[in-house]
Amino acid sequence: MRTLKTKPAQGLHGELTVPGDKSISHRGIMLGAISEGTTTLTHFLTSADCLSTLAAFQQLGVPIERDGTTVTVHGVGLHGLKPSSEPLDMGNSGTTTRLIMGLLAGQSFKTTLVGDDSLSTRPMRRVSEPLATMGAKMTTTDGHLPVTVTGQKLHAVHYQLKVASAQVKSALILAALQADDPTTLIEKLPTRDHTERMLTAFGGDIQTAADGVTITVAPQPHLTGQSMTVPGDMSSAAFFMTAASLVPGSKITLKDVGLNKTRTGLLEILKTMGGNVSIKSEPTTGEPLGDLTIQSADLKPINIGKDQIPAVIDELPLVALLAAKANGISRITGAEELRVKETDRISAIVTEFKKLGIAIEELPDGFVIDGRQPWHVVDPVLDAHDDHRIGMVLGIAALLVETPLQLKGADSVRISYPEFFDDLDQLL
Ligand SMILES: O=C(O)C1=C[C@@H](OP(=O)(O)O)[C@@H](O)[C@H](O)C1
Numbered sequence: 457m458r459t460l461k462t463k464p465a466q467g468l469h470g471e472l473t474v475p476g477d478k479s480i481s482h483r484g485i486m487l488g489a490i491s492e493g494t495t496t497l498t499h500f501l502t503s504a505d506c507l508s509t510l511a512a513f514q515q516l517g518v519p520i521e522r523d524g525t526t527v528t529v530h531g532v533g534l535h536g537l538k539p540s541s542e543p544l545d546m547g548n549s550g551t552t553t554r555l556i557m558g559l560l561a562g563q564s565f566k567t568t569l570v571g572d573d574s575l576s577t578r579p580m581r582r583v584s585e586p587l588a589t590m591g592a593k594m595t596t597t598d599g600h601l602p603v604t605v606t607g608q609k610l611h612a613v614h615y616q617l618k619v620a621s622a623q624v625k626s627a628l629i630l631a632a633l634q635a636d637d638p639t640t641l642i643e644k645l646p647t648r649d650h651t652e653r654m655l656t657a658f659g660g661d662i663q664t665a666a667d668g669v670t671i672t673v674a675p676q677p678h679l680t681g682q683s684m685t686v687p688g689d690m691s692s693a694a695f696f697m698t699a700a701s702l703v704p705g706s707k708i709t710l711k712d713v714g715l716n717k718t719r720t721g722l723l724e725i726l727k728t729m730g731g732n733v734s735i736k737s738e739p740t741t742g743e744p745l746g747d748l749t750i751q752s753a754d755l756k757p758i759n760i761g762k763d764q765i766p767a768v769i770d771e772l773p774l775v776a777l778l779a780a781k782a783n784g785i786s787r788i789t790g791a792e793e794l795r796v797k798e799t800d801r802i803s804a805i806v807t808e809f810k811k812l813g814i815a816i817e818e819l820p821d822g823f824v825i826d827g828r829q830p831w832h833v834v835d836p837v838l839d840a841h842d843d844h845r846i847g848m849v850l851g852i853a854a855l856l857v858e859t860p861l862q863l864k865g866a867d868s869v870r871i872s873y874p875e876f877f878d879d880l881d882q883l884l
């Protein structure tokens with residue numbers, strides 16, 4: 457149980473560099489492992505999820521060293537992975553599991569994947585079914601972990617994705633590298649494109665058509681190790697962007713935050729709501745990044761529908777918090793994917809926000825929130841539901857009340873942002 461900091465009299469102030477991007481850190485290890493030569497990742501995210509990826513690839517015979525936030529991967533090539541005698545532990549990480557399923561589908565050995573209780577309830581058929589159309593052989597446990605992948609020769613496909621998911625897309629891309637001909641994937645909506653960008657940098661042949669959703673990936677047995685600095689995670693910066701917007705008198709600067717357009721939904725939403733954000737960025741060769749300065753502002757309500765969801769998927773709990781202080785009624789719909797994250801994030805947000813007296817109504821695919829109703833603490837014991845993003849959003853919500861609050865399961869922040877509470881303290 458952790459006692460949360462309540463309303464800071466002077467607001468949030470100062471400058472902060474948030475830890476490296478989680479999606480990019482995972483992919484850096486994976487692409488580095490199957491490349492030839494050395495990959496160096498600086499500002500790597502050393503959170504539990506990314507360490508699950510690191511350990512899994514060590515278990516597959518890839519030499520990987522870590523010195524603080526610098527990781528060196530000695531690539532073994534696409535055909536150099538070795539079977540593991542023990543199951544690979546995916547921990548709590550959906551990204552590790554789904555991407556590795558695509559990669560292992562084309563290998564010459566058998567692997568079993570296991571995970572924690574939360575991960576073992578998350579859907580895996582969304583990956584195993586499209587991979588099966590490429591000739592993959594895997595057994596799931598009623599659509600869940602444990603999953604056993606028996607590597608096969610894969611063939612190219614022309615496949616229309618059934619869910620807007622970068623994890624599913626990336627699994628198929630990693631399988632397509634090992635297929636006999638170029639594969640075409642058609643996304644439902646554009647999702648984060650880190651795999652496509654990074655694969656190109658490592659020497660892969662992957663193109664996205666002008667429609668933004670048709671991706672063609674050629675088989676590519678030879679990738680080359682790269683050196684890269686991982687940008688700050690927009691999904692982590694988002695907690696402080698929200699806090700500074702909502703706590704009166706705040707002004708903060710977040711340095712070197714990743715500004716890939718497939719990830720900046722919260723920035724756009726904050727601007728539409730009347731937030732005070734300025735961006736300083738220089739052109740880069742790799743992932744775009746820049747410094748964000750955020751000051752507190754009076755916010756307007758917002759309506760968000762399914763087309764806007766992928767670019768803000770992990771920040772939706774924060775959109776709910778912004779809406780809970782806006783001067784009207786906000787509607788967030790088309791977000792049913794939140795129900796299959798580390799916990800059912802729609803239900804968790806509604807349950808926890810009600811403890812703060814927030815006027816929130818649950819929809820099957822989102823929520824309706826009236827920010828005009830004053831908050832009043834009904835129950836001071838909040839619960840992270842063993843979900844890092846729920847824990848962190850509640851840590852930010854506490855800054856908006858004067859009643860002392862407790863948080864159960866605060867340790868869940870280790871999954872994506874182990875230093876979260878220390879970094880927050882720096883700004884208070
Ligand atoms: O590809 C990725 O790195 C991720 C994709 C998203 O999941 P989905 O693919 O399930 O939408 C996101 O929620 C997750 O935190 C990271």
Ligand SMILES: C=C(OP(=O)(O)O)C(=O)O
Nearest residue numbers: 548549550551552770797
């Ligand atoms: C959903 C998330 O991650 P994953 O799917 O990798 O567990 C997240 O970080 O919010």
